[in-house]
Amino acid sequence: MRDRVGAVVTIGGIKLACKDCSLRELCLPLGLHEADLTALDRVVQRRRTLKKGETLYRYGDPLRSLYALKGGTVKTTGLMEDGRVQVTGFYMPGELLGVDAINADQHPCTAEALETVEVCDIPFHALEELAQKVPALQHQLFRIMSREIVRDEQMLMMLGRMTAEERLAAALVNFARRQARLGLSDRLLRLAMSRQDLGDYLGLALETVSRLFSRFQEEGLISVHGRQIEILDADRLRGMGSGMAGEVSVSA
């Protein structure tokens, strides 16, 4: 059962060891040492693929695992009785999903793949046990959860106090930065989400989002081809989106 030691056996080449993973800088392992990584490998389950529209978990599902996103984009959504939707987050590779389920041992939202997605399941119970033994891992988990809180607080500022224009600008800047951290362009965005999703994220009607894209384009801020967005004037966009006091240092 626990026959994998050191160099992780890859079953049919599907599973990559954490220490070989291209996302090791961004994902959980940051700050862990060689031995810790090996221990983590033993905990992390198979790498699996979800197709567009499939869910990682649904509202009310019991907490079994956390999920490390390896590739693709995921949205998490909360639903109101009358059908109103709030997207609580978009997740990109290197980010961890599901920590909001720890509180009540069940997921308080639904996580859906916006495109083909690769994830590693991390059984929570095992992760917690390992964190008990590895101080760096415990700390890293605290940090990741804290970062999630900081992100949500910024979203609160956006939804509570920023105009539609400011919200979209801030979101684009944020996406660009996160894409850049993955080694991709910070100018050319390929949005995985629809205008509707974006509206549900920013607290706007999809028509408002569409109009804003058009206006930003007219003003020479960006160039829009459907979901392909090119950022032409990053400075001005940042200026619009960040009336915020300070940039989020979303370290690791």
Next chain:
Amino acid sequence: MRDRVGAVVTIGGIKLACKDCSLRELCLPLGLHEADLTALDRVVQRRRTLKKGETLYRYGDPLRSLYALKGGTVKTTGLMEDGRVQVTGFYMPGELLGVDAINADQHPCTAEALETVEVCDIPFHALEELAQKVPALQHQLFRIMSREIVRDEQMLMMLGRMTAEERLAAALVNFARRQARLGLSDRLLRLAMSRQDLGDYLGLALETVSRLFSRFQEEGLISVHGRQIEILDADRLRGMGSGMAGEVSVSA
């Protein structure tokens, strides 16, 4: 140095042992056993008092401690360059402040006492070390942070997708429930915050908040005497405020 064993020495009667604290059910200790509580006592610092308007920490302050609220109400606020304010949370006795600072080792918001407040400082480094030894404490911290995320996600739903009316109703219901958990009335609210604070929390103008209070009163939902609110029709208020799918089980 480590001369306190079992019964905690109270210096001038200022410090109460965690295990004797009236909030032990709500605060950090939940789920900890006798020995764990004694260990926690050794970590928790003096109990101190803040007067209305004083701050526990300010935006940018380095993370030193987390803070367990023993009495009174605290608001946390984020500030935009042009002066716009977002209240990111109101904290009541038994709740833990400051976890959002773990991410970047500095506080991303300012925490201010809305009335006379009592807090216990919990040096974070020491707490983390203790959590490393006490599994129940580690788990409890994960839960507390997860709960904070769930709360923020609900706030996102409120700010993004609920009307002004729904937001205020939801907030009142939420305050009532939290007050009830402290053993106080769930009908008679004594709000510690101004209409302005409430507006900055709900993403509304203070005038809108005021108008809503008046309207709720006309409709027989509540009775308003300044900051004293009596809930007359809790069911209808809940109905208005919670288009949400499920109640937050904000356990512990």
Next chain:
DNA sequence: CGTAGCTTTGAGTGTTATCAACTCTCGTGG
């Protein structure tokens, strides 16, 4: 190609913000 979903654009409306004046409360000092 045809169809279904996504996106854009337009017209009209409404909720909530803004500006402004007035009232109330409470603490302080004459």
Next chain:
DNA sequence: CCACGAGAGTTGATAACACTCAAAGCTACG
């Protein structure tokens, strides 16, 4: 003890930002 003043709260009038409804154009996939 009462008057005063400052901050907090209420209420009204007006305006604006973003929503809703509607229709047409586009894209992509079968």
